[in-house]
Amino acid sequence: MKELSLFLGCLIPNRYPGIEKATKLVLDKLEVKWSELKEASCCPAPGVFRSFDKITWLALASRNLVLAEEKNTDLLTLCNGCFSSLLDANNILKNDAGLRNEVNAHLKKINKEFMGTIDVRHIIEFLYRDIGPEKLGNSIEKPLPLKVAVHYGCHLLKPTKDRKLGGAECPVFFDELVEAAGATSVPYEGKTSCCGAGGGVRSAMLETSLKMTEYKLERMKKAGVDCIVNACPFCHLQYDGGQVELAKTGKKYDLPVVHYSQFLGLALGYTPEEVGLHLNAIVSAEFEEKIALIQKKG
Amino acid sequence: MKKEIILIESRDAAFRDLVLETPVGRKLSTCMQCGICAGSCPVSHEMDYNPRQLVRMVQLGLKKEVLNSNTIWICTTCFSCSVRCPRGIRPTELMETLKPIAIAEGVKNKNERFDGVFSDVVRKNGRASEFLLISKYSLKEPEMIKQAPFGLSLFSKGKLPLTIDKMENTRELDTVFKLGEKAEKKESKEIRETGTKKEKEEPETQETDK
Numbered sequence: 304m305k306e307l308s309l310f311l312g313c314l315i316p317n318r319y320p321g322i323e324k325a326t327k328l329v330l331d332k333l334e335v336k337w338s339e340l341k342e343a344s345c346c347p348a349p350g351v352f353r354s355f356d357k358i359t360w361l362a363l364a365s366r367n368l369v370l371a372e373e374k375n376t377d378l379l380t381l382c383n384g385c386f387s388s389l390l391d392a393n394n395i396l397k398n399d400a401g402l403r404n405e406v407n408a409h410l411k412k413i414n415k416e417f418m419g420t421i422d423v424r425h426i427i428e429f430l431y432r433d434i435g436p437e438k439l440g441n442s443i444e445k446p447l448p449l450k451v452a453v454h455y456g457c458h459l460l461k462p463t464k465d466r467k468l469g470g471a472e473c474p475v476f477f478d479e480l481v482e483a484a485g486a487t488s489v490p491y492e493g494k495t496s497c498c499g500a501g502g503g504v505r506s507a508m509l510e511t512s513l514k515m516t517e518y519k520l521e522r523m524k525k526a527g528v529d530c531i532v533n534a535c536p537f538c539h540l541q542y543d544g545g546q547v548e549l550a551k552t553g554k555k556y557d558l559p560v561v562h563y564s565q566f567l568g569l570a571l572g573y574t575p576e577e578v579g580l581h582l583n584a585i586v587s588a589e590f591e592e593k594i595a596l597i598q599k600k601g
Numbered sequence: 602m603k604k605e606i607i608l609i610e611s612r613d614a615a616f617r618d619l620v621l622e623t624p625v626g627r628k629l630s631t632c633m634q635c636g637i638c639a640g641s642c643p644v645s646h647e648m649d650y651n652p653r654q655l656v657r658m659v660q661l662g663l664k665k666e667v668l669n670s671n672t673i674w675i676c677t678t679c680f681s682c683s684v685r686c687p688r689g690i691r692p693t694e695l696m697e698t699l700k701p702i703a704i705a706e707g708v709k710n711k712n713e714r715f716d717g718v719f720s721d722v723v724r725k726n727g728r729a730s731e732f733l734l735i736s737k738y739s740l741k742e743p744e745m746i747k748q749a750p751f752g753l754s755l756f757s758k759g760k761l762p763l764t765i766d767k768m769e770n771t772r773e774l775d776t777v778f779k780l781g782e783k784a785e786k787k788e789s790k791e792i793r794e795t796g797t798k799k800e801k802e803e804p805e806t807q808e809t810d811k
Contacts (some may be wrong), residue, residue: 515643
């Protein structure tokens with residue numbers, strides 16, 4: 304396995320920097336070697352760029368891939384959107400010589416060349432495959448006996464053929480990671496369905512996208528969970544900001560939204576503030592007290 | 602569902618062939634209208650035509666209806682339809698294929714305007730920031746101002762930084778964007794002029810391809 308370059312994307316540094324901090328704390332604690340990826344651009348966002356301008360999408364994505372190739376590291380993404388864009392671009396360019404030549408002709412103008420020497424990883428996929436729930440479970444210092452609604456997010460799973468993570472109907476790998484941290488992953492209706500943010504829909508058709516978020520939140524709430532655990536800052540934003548937007552129409556959920564890096568950070572003994580939960584729009588004093596109590600006891 | 606008579610004049614063979622020749626289009630003729638795509642789609646109830654209908658409409662070459670439907674813009678690209686299709690068609694990618702055609706045909710809407718803002722922000726800053734996106738998009742889309750109180754409330758609590766995490770040097774990106782624009786222009790010109798996209802043959806030659 305190659306060392307990892309951390310690909311942060313846009314949303315994490317600009318909106319949820321706690322996810323970045325938590326990831327770095329967690330990787331260090333697990334003794335995973337990583338480094339920053341300097342001068343990386345937007346992945347670029349699959350929902351916007353791939354749909355509207357495929358050539359620019361592929362060229363920008365390949366530039367990011369080449370930055371990691373030059374360091375001889377794999378790319379570690381913390382976001383389903385970045386994962387989707389970079390994994391798909393990497394697969395396309397590795398397998399389609401014609402497109403690779405075309406993109407390389409573009410990259411040549413900025414003195415770069417795509418070689419196809421690295422892999423694109425996602426934090427969940429990496430933790431599951433390279434560390435594994437069992438080993439991860441052994442390093443947990445403060446097991447979190449919480450009831451959790453796991454949200455995989457679409458692009459972690461689909462298209463399944465390109466990801467080699469198994470089927471998309473009843474995946475279990477993320478649940479196993481959550482349970483390794485001492486929590487219970489509670490089943491709920493519509494678990495693998497979309498949060499509503501993708502495809503530029505959140506930005507241009509907020510009401511439509513919120514209907515989907517409402518569908519999910521209703522069912523998570525009904526399942527009686529303590530929090531939502533996700534694998535993607537865009538899903539994170541949709542659930543966190545979405546609850547504020549839905550509250551305007553009188554719908555209140557008060558469900559804390561936690562990226563898995565943050566969740567794992569809590570289970571490794573870092574405080575809610577250290578993993579950046581206070582930067583969420585929805586801050587639940589009750590949830591943080593619960594965590595404090597668990598961490599004090601454990 | 603209202604029934605509409607399909608007039609022969611509304612069928613556009615050039616449009617149909619253009620789509621059928623794309624990577625996703627090659628499988629479209631195998632669609633057996635089973636509807637698992639429509640049943641799997643979490644937003645089909647919001648669509649003018651569900652994915653199953655859209656595939657049939659492309660087969661029939663109903664260009665105007667397809668390109669002006671909200672269907673292609675409302676897809677959140679969740680890929681549920683694509684992983685379930687028994688014929689291996691990826692309707693998600695059909696939507697992604699149809700969007701640039703719609704833009705080339707002059708379709709204007711919020712999604713297309715947001716794309717412009719997003720590209721611009723990435724081109725100038727390397728990475729997108731919610732603050733820049735919302736403030737710039739509000740200028741083009743006045744109703745976005747409705748979201749301002751949410752942003753302000755985050756900002757007042759110190760949750761939305763005004764310093765923007767961006768790249769120090771975006772010259773490389775600018776070059777890539779310029780190359781993309783050139784290729785894009787060429788393609789949309791071809792679509793408009795001939796109704797079909799020419800097979801790519803010659804590598805781009807002059808710098809001043811306007």
